[in-house]
Amino acid sequence: MKILVLVKQVPDSTTNIKILPDASDIDRGGVKMVVNPFDEFAIELAVQLREKRSDVETITALTVGPATAADALRTALAVGCDDAIHLQDDSFADLDELQIAGLIAAVVRDRGYDLILRGKQEIDLDSGQVGPALGEYLGLPHVGALVQVEIADDAGSLQARRRIEGADEVLDVRLPAVLTIEKGLVEMRYPSLPNLMKAKKKPVEVLSAGDVAGLAEATSAAGGTKMSELSPPPERPPGKVLSGDVAETVPKLLRLLREEAKVL
Amino acid sequence: MTNDVLIFAEQRSDQLNPVVLQCVTPARELAGKTGGQVVAVVIGSGIEATTQAVAGHVDRVLTISDARLEHYTATHYRTALRQAVEKIDPRFLLMPASFMGRDVSPRVAVACGAGLATDVVELTLGDDNALSARRPIYNGKAFGRVTFAADRLAIASIRGNAYATAEPGGAGATESLAFAPADGDDALRCSEVAKTGGEVLDVTEADIIVSGGRSLKSEENFQILYALAEKLGAAVGASRAACDAGYQPHSRQVGLTGKTVTPKLYIACGISGAIQHLAGMRGSKVIVAINTDPEAPMCKVADYVINDDLFNVVPALTEAC
Numbered sequence: 039m040k041i042l043v044l045v046k047q048v049p050d051s052t053t054n055i056k057i058l059p060d061a062s063d064i065d066r067g068g069v070k071m072v073v074n075p076f077d078e079f080a081i082e083l084a085v086q087l088r089e090k091r092s093d094v095e096t097i098t099a100l101t102v103g104p105a106t107a108a109d110a111l112r113t114a115l116a117v118g119c120d121d122a123i124h125l126q127d128d129s130f131a132d133l134d135e136l137q138i139a140g141l142i143a144a145v146v147r148d149r150g151y152d153l154i155l156r157g158k159q160e161i162d163l164d165s166g167q168v169g170p171a172l173g174e175y176l177g178l179p180h181v182g183a184l185v186q187v188e189i190a191d192d193a194g195s196l197q198a199r200r201r202i203e204g205a206d207e208v209l210d211v212r213l214p215a216v217l218t219i220e221k222g223l224v225e226m227r228y229p230s231l232p233n234l235m236k237a238k239k240k241p242v243e244v245l246s247a248g249d250v251a252g253l254a255e256a257t258s259a260a261g262g263t264k265m266s267e268l269s270p271p272p273e274r275p276p277g278k279v280l281s282g283d284v285a286e287t288v289p290k291l292l293r294l295l296r297e298e299a300k301v302l
Numbered sequence: 303m304t305n306d307v308l309i310f311a312e313q314r315s316d317q318l319n320p321v322v323l324q325c326v327t328p329a330r331e332l333a334g335k336t337g338g339q340v341v342a343v344v345i346g347s348g349i350e351a352t353t354q355a356v357a358g359h360v361d362r363v364l365t366i367s368d369a370r371l372e373h374y375t376a377t378h379y380r381t382a383l384r385q386a387v388e389k390i391d392p393r394f395l396l397m398p399a400s401f402m403g404r405d406v407s408p409r410v411a412v413a414c415g416a417g418l419a420t421d422v423v424e425l426t427l428g429d430d431n432a433l434s435a436r437r438p439i440y441n442g443k444a445f446g447r448v449t450f451a452a453d454r455l456a457i458a459s460i461r462g463n464a465y466a467t468a469e470p471g472g473a474g475a476t477e478s479l480a481f482a483p484a485d486g487d488d489a490l491r492c493s494e495v496a497k498t499g500g501e502v503l504d505v506t507e508a509d510i511i512v513s514g515g516r517s518l519k520s521e522e523n524f525q526i527l528y529a530l531a532e533k534l535g536a537a538v539g540a541s542r543a544a545c546d547a548g549y550q551p552h553s554r555q556v557g558l559t560g561k562t563v564t565p566k567l568y569i570a571c572g573i574s575g576a577i578q579h580l581a582g583m584r585g586s587k588v589i590v591a592i593n594t595d596p597e598a599p600m601c602k603v604a605d606y607v608i609n610d611d612l613f614n615v616v617p618a619l620t621e622a623c
Binding site: 052075204211280 | 375503607609
């Protein structure tokens with residue numbers, strides 16, 4: 039079984055977001071970049087599958103991003119991936135999520151992966167489009183927001199549980215397939231320093247726009263949205279502090295919720 | 303391409319997702335500007351109640367009913383939605399930003415050669431006739447405008463409570479379309495939809511959420527929140543700290559690595575408001591903070607603040623409701 043794990047480098051979740059004066063993007067200066075936390079679960083799931091099964095041949099990590107995104111690949115390699123693909127070109131920064139999925143599809147289509155894993159969403163754009171869209175481009179089923187997975191011994195199918203509103207969907211899936219991972223399935227192990235050093239010696243294939251056959255078609259089939267006019271979240275007016283003991287504050291709160299906010 | 307607005311009228315067990323009627327509000331605005339119709343598509347098996355519920359709000363309803371569509375799967379529902387798009391040839395497709403909407407929309411976008419914006423809070427059709435969508439990014443720490451390419455179907459999933467529920471109106475003439483599954487659709491089969499958390503409402507379904515932090519101190523003490531929630535018809539949520547401490551299951555966790563919620567009312571009981579928690583709930587319409595610490599970040603984002611012990615306030619609130 040060949041496994042592909044898609045990783046994205048994103049600003050750390052505790053980052054204070056500052057927006058550039060022209061509102062085209064966030065100010066990335068001094069921002070700590072990390073592996074998207076949901077993609078960490080995908081990396082760990084791949085490594086655990088290898089530990090549990092005898093048929094995992096290779097685990098490849100793939101990222102689309104600038105030169106600095108190599109750090110995300112190195113983390114994946116240190117945790118247990120065997121090799122990596124880095125799609126790196128200035129022009130890729132202009133692609134939206136569906137176009138990124140088209141790009142990845144063009145690169146991996148003929149590489150024969152049985153399982154493609156990714157986090158259920160990226161914590162920067164929050165959209166979670168790439169996994170399902172990649173499934174569509176490749177003509178493969180996908181399961182989104184996976185909380186449990188059991189792969190058949192012959193690696194021909196799997197059973198998955200996916201979390202939805204107040205319920206779990208239980209799905210039977212034929213491989214190859216794309217899975218996107220919800221929190222709670224696994225926690226990524228810590229990449230040790232010796233393993234980080236060893237990761238430097240693992241092969242990373244760097245591909246630019248010119249190396250991707252059929253790039254123009256792959257990135258023009260769908261998508262093409264543009265993000266602009268970034269702004270901070272709308273300011274909430276300062277709240278009302280209700281003072282007194284509960285005999286005063288509780289009736290006051292209920293009256294405000296009913297009459298002012300009109301939510302009760 | 304017509305100027306019509308197609309709405310995916312999501313249902314489960316023949317119950318219409320309430321956000322569908324919220325989607326009708328921006329759909330009418332768009333149709334009003336372009337002169338198109340508002341058309342809903344209902345997909346499933348045994349969908350009479352849903353069809354009836356949505357018909358009174360739109361110009362036309364398209365139904366695709368088939369036993370193979372009883373449970374949602376990304377492949378079958380993508381195919382059905384593509385059929386609806388081919389039949390109506392709309393300029394816009396709107397759907398709730400639910401688990402189903404988030405899951406199926408990227409596949410439909412690729413299948414139909416469309417653009418996609420997810421979790422949208424505002425749609426704008428500019429004077430230049432270009433559609434753009436406002437949506438939260440960086441977990442609600444910023445917002446961005448997504449502008450769609452012209453001459454291409456624009457798909458938007460709409461965040462719950464971003465728009466008001468539309469008043470009834472529209473002829474709602476119904477027609478049906480036979481489902482025609484595509485090759486490979488059966489690579490994905492749903493064998494069961496298993497309820498989690500018993501009869502208690504999930505945080506992603508609720509209009510009101512009563513949420514607790516580690517200061518509840520035990521699983522048992524969360525019962526005071528459940529008592530209040532029962533009075534209000536609310537769901538119970540929890541902070542990551544409370545879930546990690548085992549007071550509540552992770553399925554109730556609100557925040558960055560938990561669930562993002564946008565209820566009408568969020569009552570935060572003893573939650574200080576770590577940035578990751580705020581990320582998951584700051585889109586709520588009205589926020590109440592009950593916290594002894596007036597400097598807690600939650601008290602800074604709340605609309606109403608009671609700086610008092612939650613063990614005094616919550617039971618008194620339950621009593622008074």
